[in-house]
Amino acid sequence: MIIGVGIDILKIDYINQMLEKHGDNFLKLHFSAAEIQMFLNKKRFANQFLGGRFAAKEAFFKATSAYTGMELGFCDIEVINDDTGKPEIKFLRHKPACMKDDLIWLSISHHCEYAVAQVIVERAGVGIVRNKMEVVK
Amino acid sequence: MIFERICEMIRSIGISDEVSPEIMLVNDLGMDSTELADLSTAIAKEFGVLIKSGDMKGYSVARIVEIIAKNKKGT
Numbered sequence: 272m273i274i275g276v277g278i279d280i281l282k283i284d285y286i287n288q289m290l291e292k293h294g295d296n297f298l299k300l301h302f303s304a305a306e307i308q309m310f311l312n313k314k315r316f317a318n319q320f321l322g323g324r325f326a327a328k329e330a331f332f333k334a335t336s337a338y339t340g341m342e343l344g345f346c347d348i349e350v351i352n353d354d355t356g357k358p359e360i361k362f363l364r365h366k367p368a369c370m371k372d373d374l375i376w377l378s379i380s381h382h383c384e385y386a387v388a389q390v391i392v393e394r395a396g397v398g399i400v401r402n403k404m405e406v407v408k
Numbered sequence: 409m410i411f412e413r414i415c416e417m418i419r420s421i422g423i424s425d426e427v428s429p430e431i432m433l434v435n436d437l438g439m440d441s442t443e444l445a446d447l448s449t450a451i452a453k454e455f456g457v458l459i460k461s462g463d464m465k466g467y468s469v470a471r472i473v474e475i476i477a478k479n480k481k482g483t
Contacts, residue, residue: 285442289449296453301445329441332462344460345445 274373275392277333279326283384286318286325301325303349303363322386323358323379324350330390331360331375339367350377360390410455410473410480417450418469429470439464456481 289297298307302324310321327350332343349361360375376391415427421443433439444461452458457479459472
């Protein structure tokens with residue numbers, strides 16, 4: 272069953288401005304060491320990459336803040352690609368107890384001056400609503 | 409003064425509304441998540457105090473000043 276959904280869109284220029292205004296402070300306060308390394312290794316579209324990560328975290332907070340009570344910040348999670356290249360959310364310290372068995376689905380896209388990300392949180396074992404009339408347990 | 413510096417930081421983000429201690433960052437000033445992240449970074453950079461931008465959503469300017477005064481480096 273889907274228990275949370277979040278979406279975020281970000282203008283890449285925001286990343287340009289923050290890097291110009293705050294430099295490393297912006298990176299260190301919003302991205303993990305692994306994310307920063309990936310950003311630094313990018314030969315092309317580095318700021319788009321960072322914008323996608325930022326949007327993914329915002330989308331995650333929107334999807335989960337109602338029941339995690341805002342306990343997570345930008346540096347508590349990171350967005351890392353799995354072996355197939357698919358981005359996924361990793362918890363850097365601990366996964367909140369209230370999210371223990373939840374599945375997190377993430378999709379990121381960017382094009383030209385915008386990055387967008389969507390997060391869906393699914394709670395396994397609760398049941399799947401196939402349509403408005405039928406609930407499968 | 410911390411309050412004056414916070415007002416300057418808010419102005420540098422592009423918000424020209426008059427800021428008073430009791431004003432709420434989101435409900436009154438209408439700050440969005442990117443602006444809160446900007447403010448959070450500026451505060452960490454200047455005062456060495458990390459206030460999560462997500463937490464700031466429910467804060468007034470006075471609350472921000474109070475947290476900085478309590479936690480800033482060198483106090």
